[in-house]
Amino acid sequence: MIYGAALGSGGIRGIAHLSFLEKIIEKNNIELEILTGSSAGALASALYSLNPDSKYIKETFFSVMKYYNNQLTKLMKSLSSGVASYSKLITSTGIEENNILYNIYKDLFGRKTFSDTKKKLGIVSYSVEYREEIKMTEGYIIDAVMASSNVPGAFIPHRIGGMNLLDGGVLDEVPVDFCRELGAEYVFANNISPKKVKSSFSNGYDYFSYVDDRKIGLLTEIQMKNADKAYTFSYETDWFSFNKLDDIYNASDKFYGGDNI
């Protein structure tokens, strides 16, 4: 049996994928051969494909995140500044330029390519002009992960291959079907962005974002149904709450370490 894992988008909540990978492998006594990911899931699946050792990845990732702590705090403030950030959305194609993520990914991936991975890797992104999902299985990993984690509105689109690319989560939060396309016979799916209902909205942007979130939720439900085993980790926080890295990791370790797997 060829086992694969499809890892979902969710910003900083993506740290939960590390516990997820460690526990499903340990508890099911299996090897994962194929990994697909979107956004934060792309980052986790790329790291794991290059070096399938969850503990090593965790240490490396935490140390890089701590090194960039001040810049991440600035980014967090900029993205949560309400009206000011909304005005930027109208005057530019994104609130920020994504330099900080580029620096982090450069430290993590350097010039590694898909052909350097020990596991088969697939990363999804979204083309603004072609208005469709882009599936990446070759080239420099940093480019694919940058494109895949390029949250629309928050960052200006990332240009590669003659396209302006955005976060894979635009259309495919948890790329289960892609994992099968790459050859997985049994797919574990991990969704780290469950959607909550709400009934009041602070402004039009909040309302619009909520409606859109419902759509993403429906698209993700379809993918999750196509998985052989689907998990949903719930930790309510904004995707850019970088200061909650430790809390999220601990909560996920408890969640996946319990009877949930």
Add this chain to the structure above:
Amino acid sequence: MKLIMGGGYDSIYWNAGIISFFTKNDIDIEIISTGVSSVLSIYKSIYGKFFFNSFKTFIDDKNNPINKIISQFSDKAITSSFLNLLKFGTSKSEFFNTQELQEYIFNNFGNSKLKDINPNLKIEAYSLNYGRFFYFNPGMKISDIIITELAITPFFRYHKISNVNLVPSSVLCEIPFKEITESKEKHIVPLFFKKKEKPMPSNGLNILLDCSEVRRKNLAEKISKDNFIAVPENYPQNPYTMSAFFEGYNNIEKLWGKIND
């Protein structure tokens, strides 16, 4: 076999052409609708074969708030205005005045109920507070149903009935969701989709609006893929004209011929 119809404002004429094909040829087909198609379906129930003349009078009325959308020719002009975008995001939750729409529809349809025209009409909406799709029950006022079905984001705000915030399903998924995902029967599904490629949107908010539209359409494509699909062969330059009507009429005529061959 049923006719599963949805769509935004730009599909009004196309969908009218499709229903006209069935009424003109005395083909009795059950319609399940959401969005603007629900208004067409209600008009068909009231006026039968000659529904389109009455419907055209309704949308051409200068006092009808949806006439503003049609006369401004598509969402492009509306969403390119800086002031519109700023007001939408920071306060209003709508590009047009939802209250004006409510008053206009109440004045036109009064207190008559769905059961007065056709108790079996299946019109789908989505409850934002409960995160559920549902059909309006026959005891509902037609005016409330029409206001809900026209409450298309970002043009109008959701319609509130007894503390439940309602939008047409088409805001999330372009076409009615329940029938297609719950039944194994094959249906006819008209989709007024144009070629996917589009120039790069000018700012972050327009990127978000575009991603939102693509999600709505992508979801409809995913759930309807095993059905009989009608799409425009020649997408009209202006969708608010009779050329869109005839595109719908001729397309469904061809598809109906193929199905019955």
